[in-house]
Amino acid sequence: MTSEPRAAAQRAEVLISIVLPVYQVEDYLRPCLDAIAGQSFSAFEVVAVDDCSPDGCGAILDEYARNDPRIRVVHLERNVGLGEARNAGFERTRGEYVWFLDSDDWIADEALAAIAGRLASSRPDVLFVDYARVLPSGRVESNPRRHLLSEPPPPDVLDLRSRPSVLQLMMTAWNKVIRRDFLADLGLRFGRGLYEDLPVTYPILMAAQRIALLDQVCYFYRERREGAITATVSDRHFDVFGQYEKIFGFLDDRGAAVEEFRAQMFDRAIWHYTTIIEDPGRVPAARRREFFGRMAEHFARFRPPGYSYPPGARGTKFRLVERDAFRLFSTLLPANRIRLTSRQTVARAVGAGRKTGRRARTAPSLLYYHMHKRLPIDDGLAVYAAYWYRGYACNPRAIYEAARELAPEVHGVWVVRKDAVDSLPAGVDHVVAGSLRSLRVLARAKYLVNNVNFPHSVSKRRESVHVQTLHGTPLKAMGLDQQRYPVGAQDMNFARLREHSARWDFTISANPLSSEVWQRVYPGQYELLETGYPRNDRFFRAGPEEIAGIRADLGIAPGQTAVLYAPTHREYAAGSEPLLDPSRLAAALGPEYVLLLRAHYYDVDGTGAAAEQGGNGKARVVDVSAYPVVEDLCLAADVLVTDYSSIMFDYANLDRPIVVYAPDWETYRRTRGVTFDLMEQPPGAVATTEDQLIEVFRSGEADAGASAKARAEFRRRFCVFDDGHAAERVVRRVFLGETL
Template identity: 60%
Template sequence: MATNDNPAAQPSEEEVLISVVLPVYQVQEFLPECLDSLLGASQSFGGIEVVAVDDCSPDGSGALLDEYAVRDPRMRVVHLPENVGLGQARTEGLARAKGDYVWFVDSDDRLTCGALAAVAERLRQTSPDVLLVDHALVNPDGRVERNARAHLFQDAPETFTLGERPGTLDLIMTAWSRVLRRDFLLGLDLEFGRGYYEDISVTYPSLLAARRLSMLDRVCYHYQRGREGAITSTSSPKHFDLFGQYERIFAFIDREAGTAEPFRRAVFDRTVRHATTVLATPGLVPGNLRRDFFRRASEHFQQFRPRDYSYPSGLRGLQYRLVERGAYPAYAALEPVNRLRLALRATLGRARGAARRTPRLVATALRRAYYRACLRLPADDTLAVYAAYWNRGYACNPAAIFEKARELAPGIRGVWVVAKDRTASIPPGVEYVVDGTPRCLRTMARAKYLVNNVNFPYELPKRRGAVLVQTQHGTPLKKMGTDLRDHPAAARDMNFDRLVEQCGRWDVLVSPNPHTTEVFTRVYPGGYEVLETGYPRVDRLVNASLDRANRVRGELGIAPGQIAVLYAPTHRDHQNETAPVLDVRRFGDQLGDDHVLLVRSHYFDIQRISSSRSVVDVSSHPSIEDLCIAADVLITDYSSVMFDYAVLDRPIVIYAPDWETYRRSRGVYFDLLAEGPGPVATTHERLVEVFRSGEHTRPSAAERLARFRDRFCPYDDGRAAERVVRSVFLGEPAPGESAAPSGRTSAAR
């Protein structure tokens, strides 16, 4: 290891207040400006030393360091014989530092004019363990943007503790954003981590342990944004290093529980926010590793969640719930919204006049402006836009209508709107646009037909003359729409005025049965036409062949002769947290070897279940219809899957241990226990008894199912999608009633 240490050419230890530790690797282009900002005429304070660590850089950076060291005795250079990474390079520099304070500067950034003098004055006035300094971002085009959290520096007392100003944890946790008392840092026995995000394993613990903090409300540091090779703009598996670094932080909290424990919850929240931000930032986590990164985040969440932790509100809270539950498909469906929010946050930073407006409001305004401009383009009478489940993918009634339209109305071009990370759900040969993109907005604005099972975004109304087909996605047992005014726990923050306005945009409502027509036309008021056709998605069940059932069963690993039981509960949206309703592992074992339990959790409530011979987790399976086709028996509670499954004329068992609570809090339209499709169990023991006694296969159960099917499946004859297509796209008269076939079948062969 080479060094140019020359005691005669360096300031004495008494003269050194600040040691700048400068790790250097392949930054030849930026290094002169960085060194000039440290040692040049722009700095009037001379009581510093610069310990530059050449991390075996392959370019000319090492030679540049030596040239500067020859000219300025305040600089020392250490040449490492092999590349050790940014964290270890900082450690090497710290070991050679002599100043009272240490400032870890990145060699592609720079200090602002007079920064060292301002920092030195603040250090002498306050003698802190940690001094936090403000920064600005320098864009590739030279524009400079003030730190978005600069307000946290305003009106700060000269010194304080973290307990007095816990919001300090919201500041950026980089090594360069703080100046640390050297003896304090060495006494913490910390090391910078290896790989990406190496500094947080020091910056967090040092902030948690500090007894005396100070802040300097002055931009002292310019951070170079968007540099090629920077981790904030590099796609790499190394972003997984994030989790290991946070593990070290929580180990420190455990070790120093006396001082750090009160901040565990705040650190945990930053942990999840950091992981979700990395995942949401385009181009960081490679596409083929995104699901694995999400899985690691979920494991990390479950491992380190504090006992007193509660979810934040809004979109972030929903993200956190999905992370904890490992619900990647649902999380991925939300990512376009979050990415748009992050992108527009950057736009806000560039426009001070808009800085007080939330990114979401600005995003909405920008989308609306572009969309309304596109509405002036000519309409395309041959274009139909499809979407399902908030753009989560190709599914449900819209998919069934799309497939039938390709057959019966080939002159209508169908295009799907899908979230960017759900494009894999689109079958080969199906055209799609990515949600939120200009192409998507332009396509929606020009379309003659719009088909969805939920509402399209409020800020994107249909063009004049367009036809909006609302299919919904289930027969209502629970209260819906405007009926939720009387059930605020379930309605949450629903905007009923906006809901009614959106219903006014509907032209056609597809209904599966008279019960749904009666409910929906009341709770979704509007002047639309109702097509009582049956549900298009159910056609797949009615028309399913034995070969299809056996093929799906084989893909799921169901052994020949095994009885497949599908357990598909719904979400309790009146609860903040949802505990498992059924102990599926115990129940699967109790069913016996001749049964297999397929567990389909709701995407808001996904539990981590390891599959075994008796239990198979099918929560991430792309098709609930295929799971129904494969199953011999359905167990559910309040899910609309029971109405679809009933057309198969196979046993349905209701497991509703919280019926009374659900009925009071969510509200229901009929008594499921009295009018349901099969035997009812309200305890685990009773559910086991139903299966052991064979009650679900008795004639009394079949009679109950027949009554249920007559009431809720009168039109399900396998031609519902055809009736919708003929009515909407071909202009044929609205269909009349159709008798559904009957006859019990079994999937097991």
Template identity: 55%
Template sequence: MTLISFVVPAYRVQGYLRECLDSILGQPVADIEVIGVDDCSPDDSGEILTEYAARDPRMRAVRLTENVGLGPARNIGLDRAAGEYVWFVDGDDWLAPGCLTEVVGRLRATRPDVLLVDHVRTHWNDATSRSAMVEVFPEPPGEETFRLRDRPETLRLLHTAWNRLVRRQFLIEEGLRFAPGWYEDVSFSYPVLMAAERIGVLDRVCVNYRQRRTGAITRTRGERHFEVFDQWHRVFRLMDAWGPAVDDLRPALFERMIWHYLSVLGNGERIDPELRPSFFARITADHARWLPPGGYPAPAGAEGLKHRLVAAGRWRTFSALRTAYRARDVARCTARSAKRRVAPPARRAARLARDALLREYYRAELRRPVDETLAVYAAYWYRGYSDNPAAIFEAARRLAPQVRGVWIVRRDRVHTVPEGVAYVVAGTPAYYRALARARWLVNNVNFPDFVRKRPGTVHVQTHHGTPVKVMGLDQQRYPVGAVGMDFAGLLRRVDRWDYSVSANSFSSQMWERAYPAAYTTLEVGYPRNDRLVTATAGEVRRLRADLGLGPGERVVLYAPTHREHLPGYRPPFDPERLLDVLGPAGRLLIRSHYFHDRDQRARRPADRDRVRDVSGHPRVEDLYLVADVLVTDYSSAMFDYAVLDRPIVVYAPDWEAYRLARGVYFDVTAEPPGAVATSFADLLDLFRAGGVDSAAARTARQRFRARFCALDDGHAAERVVRRVFLGEPATAGRPARGVGSLAPASQAGGGPR
């Protein structure tokens, strides 16, 4: 028999759901099942559940046709559960590795009605805060089970559903289910404890309770927080129905109710200021309605004062007290900050003074009206005209000619700007003026910290690749690859985004987790890849001729990624040995990552006729179009090049070290876009034996393309322009019918297939 049924409701958790499911299914315990309930989620949560169900027989996916809310979704999962115990785990939380072994051991040893487990709150900055377990049980609780009246302090543990496993037959016999509405845990968790004959406590951290920066109800303002009253009313009405059997628990439950109400009211992110007086009045009414005849154990100190003000209905005094406490906290914080300030070194003073003058000019420009016709574009920290912003710029010139586009470039990269494209040089007054007054700001990285998000302006983050390595906040778990990163500053920059352009569903899921904020995702394909779809055979011939490549030559493009944790590292790669294998018709193009200062550190290949360093070539799309094969490691180049449906080799000599040090979102050696080589000898063998484009490699490539390239149909930039500049409704990308329509680059003279 299945011991534990996990019920995992999913609604708008696509960025976190994989981690949740992996943390359950990866536990070293076999007799479990997972019931994933897609609560008609508007994102790809349902598809993720279906994907996992297809590959793991312990997983079942339930797809709802209408949104019912968390409580009813849990009930639907409960009705389908077959396990002896049920564990309700939210789709954005995850289990601690190996914890299930101890949970199973405790369940089998004690057979409780309820087993409470410990948790930690995991914040966006990867900090954790402990639960109240140690305060509630200062001595280890041990394996003995108990009734709630014997240890009423148990009520002080967090009243959620996910920190307890409940015997399924016990729930059925007691008729305990979740009610609809917000704060649904209240009317489930407390009755479960009151009705249980055998409560166990495992003081082992099992759940990581994710403190989401956006999307959680605890960070959502609105009137729905008043639903907390209905949930507590259900608890007390149930106690009335159960009668004297639970009368001795009323004082402790009453104290928890007032504590909870005050917690909701005191959270500034939940109750709007104009609603707080009426919320307070509801607390006062419930205090009078449900006060136990013999009173209750009110807290001491400032918290006790709050309870007395609630009982007396003194909102004005309560509000003034709250304001005074906040002012005190602000004063203390300001004092601490002042102590930490130090004067800058003298040698920096002049530069800081110049910057201060320009920033003052910028602030002055901010007071002028926004230029409703101006769009500012940038790419790769002002390295020049390229990537997704360039593709959007070109589409906007065609579809929205009323928008005046201006590029920001470094002074040493001005030569990359095509003739006829307006630009300003970074750091000049014109640069600050453009940033201050532009209606639209488009970039594939973040603009500098000083840039303000003005009302009415639109910031578009295009990104610059589908992620293999972890990004954003996820890097906090891999400190070797995140040295010097300011994650708080990163989030301040992310908060400026209005739109995040995504190439595929996978990217949308990862960006949502790595960059949590209130932007709108435009899952439309990658604008820079439009050219790969629309290019003609004639264009490919011209590009090859410009690069000195003959029509019958087989061109291999080698494009490794940057390794932040190993500055200066280059994968083992011998161009001459590869050319020997390729034969006299082989040509090799080598392109370094843009972090490697391409123009200044170009290599000197031994055979200049057959090996060319193309690191300084302004548009990587040209190189994709002329290449017959791509060799890369963990670069996002593989996702772009896959659009062409040409052979790709993942050359991953340091995969395990990279995965552990830098962190990755998926295993490119297990789900590759083609053949895989883990040593240079293996790479040579693949080319020597034809494994580069074998049947197995083509099958892997087709799976990869179906997953990552389905939206690249040649119209991604158009979709961005129509939504962002023209305000048209969002439209999803179409399956890329044109993808792969070009012949291999070496056969471009034969025309399209």
């Protein structure tokens, strides 16, 4: 048999060659090898490359090779680095496909079988596989961009032209299985130094005619270990420039076949450079100016003809790189995170810098926040906000009111949108979001209290105290759990979410379920306050006269039964028709009822509250979507009808009937994710159709024995912290420093 047929026969026996570079991973190597050897799929080989590792890795590899003929070991005489070690292993592979793994990670059970099946069905040049991230704590997190593998459903094979979003997936070697001859024919090799994947991972996507996607976790990536070079301040981060030079060289060599991708590669390169230099843990401070100069040089050298800047903040950064405006970039972008708002502003700022010897001067509003952050913090100032500055509401409102009584020495200021100013009660000090005073108080306040995250530009001062109250018990998947549900996680930046939760000093829990979920989905070093929800204090303090006044203001006549219908937002059905016809329900309820409709704030059209008087024996229907205080609506209602909204957990404190209307439970659970089965543990009667919902009221089931029993059990699980003193407890712990 000649050499070529013999090589072909050997490849037929080996579908997948695993290339495994090894260097100083003695603690992780055995689990990595065990995960490979334990696969049920057997048509694979491992080419393990001992990169002159100074520990016991070489001996471990030899031990495994003696016991498993599928493992071959190459011992290098000197340390060459990850890229060259991969190249050395690749040259010795025999399989039809090659998978480059890192030896401190491991592959999932049955990963090779799943990959082999996908390779057989699609015969791709490149196969992307999904991965999960393993944090130093041992917790496993999903790939935040896994939805790109499945949404929209991909064809069997595709190319970069038809699916440019694959460029947003990680450009590492280990999440791709590559056809060996395809890679060899391209003549690509991994680079020397850091970012060694880039000269392979980008070019193969540009050249591939057949790309396949596998939406299955096949790889477990170990989050950067302490001392990992990519997370270390080092001159080696300059290696990134040489790696992208290889990519642009590939574009030049391949000519028209890949020219259409030049602008995308240029964008990725400049984005990557700005990401590196904005991270203070990478480029040494003494060489940051030099690094930025190399960025500007690459911008001029590789900018494609007719190039258009990306929109928004990224385009602003690119313009500063183009002008080599390092001082202005350092002052405006990484330091204070304030977004520049127009091309003209940037042009004026850069021009002013040039005219004054590159002294950075720009509009006061851009530097105002950063300037005031340099001033002493104001221990007597607290800033409050709720629902992205929508107004005076929720847990922050209750804390603000309690602090005025218990900690009057701390002055509270609310940040609200301009259109919310008129809704504020008299005497509530406030600033309009984006105004100079808002920037000033946000920069200097000791306390910042919000039920959502402040904008990213409101960065954490060491002495400040961030109180994240959140705003609902998590029936639906929240935070990092949403990574598994791309429909509900549209446009979410999970890296940014981690940054924000790391800023929190205190987080409030309404019940044991919240305590469990918050600590999992919002990682941080904050103190969890199991105080109950401050906004629910009103339910324990409102007397009959106050409730009667609220009902009268809403037009509810004495003796009428008020039904509050408050559905949640459905990401999967945004813009679709409502799942309940209020006029039909009103007709069935009759004039003894008032139906209050409360849309989720994501779904309110901003037209304000409007009342519609029903006729012909119908109940009155009142739209209360724009009513500012949802706690008032709960106090006014005799019955709550909801689906998956967290309002049910708050309303349960009133011990009044709750009816769950869940016509799409399975779809909602599948697309958004939930923390428990509401159908198995409801707070009362459950209906899945309009007819069933109407019958719940006609039959009296809404408050019958079984429903009351379910409500009692629900209250036992979820209302144990609330007692009317939650806000007081928060103020005493946060503002007065008392121990709870």
